Amino acid sequence: MVVLGIESSCDETAAALVTAERRILADTIFAQVAEHTPYGGVVPEIAARAHLDHLDATIAAAMHQAGLGFAELDAVAVTGGPGLIGGVIVGVMMGKAIALAHVKPLIAVNHLEGHALTARLTDDVAFPYLLLLVSGGHCQLLVVEGVGRYRRLGATIDDAAGEAFDKAAKLMGLGFPGGPAIAAAAERATEPWPDLPRPMKGRPDCNFSFSGLKTALRQRVEALRAADAFDDAVRANLAAGFQQAVVECLIDRTSRALDRARADHPTLNALVIAGGVAANRHLRAALQRLADGAGIALIAPPARLCTDNAAMIAWAGIERLALGESSGFDFAPRPRWPLDEQAPRLPGAGVKA
Structure with missing residues (x-):
């Protein structure tokens, strides 16, 4: 099983291909540090425009690095939230387009779940x-x-x-x-x-x-x-x-x-x-x-897999796919998507809590 992961929730434009055997075939990231450094922090509108400019090439680079074509994928996993909504929309629309064009399952992944399950990709923790x-x-x-x-x-x-x-x-x-x-x-x-x-x-x-x-x-x-x-x-x-x-x-x-x-x-x-x-x-x-x-x-996990990356999104997609789960193409990007839906919302939780 090979899954393409797409991440665009903040200021990292990323794509990766990961197998069910925990092999990372490709892991590409376009870091937007230069775009945001003059402002001392991430500017949402600038981040969204950078995703638009670079996501297509980032995915192409990942596919080339893995030596695979879209037809060889088993699914497409994409960050569906939480995050800066402009960037999330860019990634979700790209994921939907690839999945639709190549008749592949789509898995909308909670960005936090990507982080939460990374240790199972790197260390197979139980x-x-x-x-x-x-x-x-x-x-x-x-x-x-x-x-x-x-x-x-x-x-x-x-x-x-x-x-x-x-x-x-x-x-x-x-x-x-x-x-x-x-x-x-x-x-x-x-x-x-x-x-x-x-x-x-x-x-x-x-x-x-x-x-x-x-x-x-x-x-x-x-x-x-x-x-x-x-x-x-x-x-x-x-x-x-x-x-x-x-x-x-x-x-x-x-x-x-x-x-x-x-x-x-x-x-x-x-x-x-x-x-x-x-x-x-x-x-x-x-x-x-x-x-x-x-x-x-x-x-x-290694520092590269602790920061925002697409390998964790691909792996979370694999975990969900193994349970027989996928997302509908009517999935709507979510600026807020808590992992624990029952937990009370804290005053300063913000859009990414």
């Missing part, structure tokens, strides 16, 4: 497991009980962690994307800034918040600039302090969710991390210590 999904648009803790069976334990009530990194980097003049920029600056730190807050740390629930941390950072930067004391050394120390605060918040919340998940699922197999922020080596190291202390495996 259900159930706890997922920390942490990226520019998402920050959630979910128990993955099976394909289509997700229970949310916690989520952000305002910014996602990746969004907070982007905004903090812009505030400090470090560039875009913010996560790698802050990590690079933090490497030059001599003493991480000590007094930034850890929002929600110690709370009995498993939710996240990063707006207060971001506000505290802004206040420090403004005061330092007013005193003409904001130099490169201070910037590096602030970056390290901010990164440390985010990681500590993520670990505190994940530790609490892990206790809850294991209480309900004594056979819990692993702690899985996914999303772009999963590439942060300090977070990975802290999660490894948490997992080791809990006597559970940490599954961290």
